[in-house]
Amino acid sequence: MQKPSKPLLNREISWLYFNERVLQEAADKTVPLIERIRFLAIFSSNLDEFYRVRVATLNRLANVNAKAKELLGYNPRKVLNDIKTLVVKHERRFNHLYEDEIIKELEQEKIFILNETQLNVSRGQFVRNYFREKILSTLVPVMPDKTNPLPELKDRVVYFLIKLTKDHPKTKVRYSLIEIPHSIDRFLVLPETNNLKFVILLDDIIRYCLDDIFNIFQYNHIEAYSVQLTRDAELNLDRHVSEKFIDTLTKSLQKRKKGKPMRLLYDSAMPLDMLTYLVAQLDLDADGLIPGNRYHKFKDFIRFPNIGRAELEYPRINPLEVKQLDASKGILNQVARRDYLVNLPYQSFDYIIHFLREAAIDPKVTAISITLYRLAENSRVINALINAAKNGKKVFCLLELKARFDEQANIYWTGKLEEEGVVVDYGLQDYKVHSKICLVSRREKGRIVNYANLSTGNYNEKTAQIYCDHSIFTANPEITGELRKLFDGLQRKEFYKGYKNLVVSPLESRTKFYELIDEEIRLAGEGKPAYVILKMNSLADEEVIGKLYEAGAAGVKIQLIIRGMCCLVPGIAGVSENIEVVSIIDRFLEHARLWIFGNNGEEKMYLTSADLLTRNLDRRVEVGFPIFDQNIRKELRDIINIQLKDNTKSREINRLNNNNYRRNRGKVSYRAQTDIYTYLKYKNHP
Known part of the structure; x- marks a missing residue:
């Protein structure tokens, strides 16, 4: 298929619009106040990773040669300029939200974040005592000069650039650099006074006690401003290394810490002479210079302590039971009779743990095969x-x-597993294994019966509390037989084709997806109802987008729920007027991938580990799986219908990229995540 000449939004720009939606949650006054701080932290963490990976890649492309624009279809240098424009705009919005709104609303709750200039005598003494007992010994000031240059700044570490001056004009200015220790809690709760609660950041504790650090010098003025450098985090691996792969990866991880500087986030209050001094020491392009506020590494604020009312946070949800799946009884025997669906985080990840624990001790179980990507x-x-x-x-x-x-964590777990006799495969040389599948083999009446768990999300009990995913238990031989074939291929490092039910990357996902779309196009051509509903994290593959444009132009109704980046441009006459795209950003992270095809009244439904990105279709091992059980099909359809009705946390994705909420749609308010929890609760206990 030829790459489409239809409109496409650049993926990096689209991602920034997604992160803007995260920032909208921080701005939403209906969100509990402490949760708004946490959304600021998520926004900041997202942006750090974006610079480490995507901006790093663009910089490499921009520096290749003049043919980059011709090969890519866009000018990477222009995209970098567009990125900086958007990032600066978002950082200003971020600073306004934190400094002008959230800080003031915390004060209305009698919670005060104090800086070093706002400490009275008693609180000042409390802070100084804490500094001397817990912090001072961890600080190692560097005093650069002509013979001792400024050291390389570490990736994503917050530093203070410090200027020491005397009142005498002929006295030479000295600079110092201090790394803010990450081993100490970023927040210190101070003693309460008259029902007023106080918090101070580690940064300001150090600022308050700078004279303790530099007391051997006779300087009258000490100024400290925070900076944080983000480096290129892409790994350069020798793809043909096998036996020494772990050693190669470990060395590459060390190199990542010293990757090319991508972004210098600095306190915008820093005097120009200090900024000029710092930039002169770094190999940094002007595009990477981003003004910020006085606090960097804001992702630490995800642990901001709630010392106020319980209502300042979302109430904890109690995980619901899966109807008719009794965790106090044998999971395998229950799965032998029917399939079960676990909807995370509304229902507990413990069902998966029970499944594995039971398999570990059941004398009839002979083998367990599993793919793991991210672990708790x-x-x-x-x-x-x-x-x-x-x-x-x-x-x-x-x-x-x-x-x-x-x-690094997965290298650690590899060692632990191998020590205990688990056969561990490190993956494939040229492909990431991103599938989330587990197969348990059990000897029953002289034959092997297979039980499976297939999921849209990782086998990670921590993220399962905040990621919305679907996980299926099944003993259906049409699924488990093909999973056995897939695992056999992974062990032999071979890719098999010809799966009748599973949709497996890298060889067949693209082809099967196109076949499903083509059937809807055919139905539309015959004047029959034709539709596609897709939910995913990201949509960026150009050929897939071209296929969706083709289907929409042919009369197929297409509804997309996409949390993250979407390079498809909906609502363009003659191209995408039959395509609607929404994005839901709320308390939990929407992570599930679901495909629904009308199929002339007999819907086809798949869950999958794959987004519609080129890497997922062509360069990763991904597994999509059909939903056969009618009860589960209805449950998933009900859930997707609830999400399509959302008019509280759903944003419309359109050609203007304005992230408008869909709140003007109807008089009744629908909030998908709340309504799904209620639906599942009622379904279990009508």
């Missing part, structure tokens, strides 16, 4: 697999070492 810090999944190996089960674990920013 203290993973109960890993513990269950180790327990299975200790009990004599054959455990095969494909642990993807190339999971971005989880590489």
Whole structure:
């Protein structure tokens, strides 16, 4: 298929519009106040990763040669300029929200974030004592000069650039650099006074005590301004290394810490002479210079302490039971009779843990095969697999070492598993294994029966509390038989084709997706109802977008729910007027991927681990799986209908990229995440 000549939004610009939607949650006064602070933290963390990966890649492309524009279809240098314009705009909005709105609303709640200039004598002494006991010994000031230049700044570490001056005009100015320690809690709660509550940041504790640090010098004035450098985080790996892959990856991770500077975020109050001095020491393009507020690494604010009313946070939700799936009884015997759907986080990830634990101790279970991508810090999944190996089960674990920013953790887990006798595969040389699949083999009446769990999200009990995903238990041989074939191929490092039910990347996902779309185009051509509903994190593959444009122009009604970037431009006459795109950003992160095709009244429905990105279709091992069980099909359809009705947290994605809420649609308010929880609760307990 030829690449479409139809309109496409640049993926990086589209991603920035997504992050703007995160910022909208921080601005939404209906969101509890502490949660608004956490959305600011998420926005900041997202932007850090964006610079480390996407902007780093664009910089590489911009520096290749003059043919980059011709090869890419766009000018990377222009995109970098557009990125800076948007980022500066968003940073201004961020600063306004934090400094002019959220700080003042905290004060209305009698919660005060104090800086170093606002401490009275008693609180000042409390802070100084804390500094001397907990902080001072961790600080290592660097005093650069002609013989001792400024050291390389670490990636995503907050520093103070400090200027020491005397009143005498002929005295030489000295600079110092201090790394803000990450091993100490960023927030210190101060003693309460008259029902007033106080918090001070680690940054301001250090500012308050600068004279303790530099008391050997006779300077009258000490100024400190924060800076944070973001570096290129892309890994350069030798793709043909196999036996020494872990060593190669480990070395690449070390290099990542010293990658090319991508962005210098600096306190906009920093005097020009200090900024000039700093920039002169760094190999940084002008595009990477971003003014910010006095506090960087704002992602730490996701742990901002709630020392006020409970209502300042979202109330904790109690995970609901899965109807007719009794966790106190054997999971495998129940799955043998029917399929079950777990809707995370509304229902508990513990069902998956029970499934693995039971398989680990069941004497009839002979083997467990699983693919792992991102794991919790203290993973109960890993513990269950180790327990299975200790009990004599054959455990095969494909642990993807190339999971971005989880590489180091996955290297650690690889060692733990191998120590206990688990057969660990590190993944494939040229492909990431991103599927979320598990297969348990059990000997029953002289034959092997397979039980499976297939999911849209990771086997990670921590993220399962905040990511909206779907997870299926099934013993259907049409699914489990093909999973067995897939795992056999992964162990042999071969890709098989010819799956009848599963939709597997990298060989067949694109083709099967196009076939499903073509059937809807055919139905539309015959004057029959034709529609497609797709939910995903991101849509950027140009050929897929071209296919959706083709279907929409042919009369197929297309509804898309896309949380993140969307390069398709809806609502253009003659091109995409039959395509509607919405994005839901709310308390939980919408992470599930779901495909629904009208199929002439007999809907086809798939869950999948894959977004519609080129990498997921062509360069990753992904697994989509059909939903056969009628009860589960209805449940998923009801959930997707609830999401399509959302007029509270749903934004319209359009050619103007204005992120307008859909709040003007109807007199009744619908909020998908709240309504889904209510729906599942009622479904279990009518």
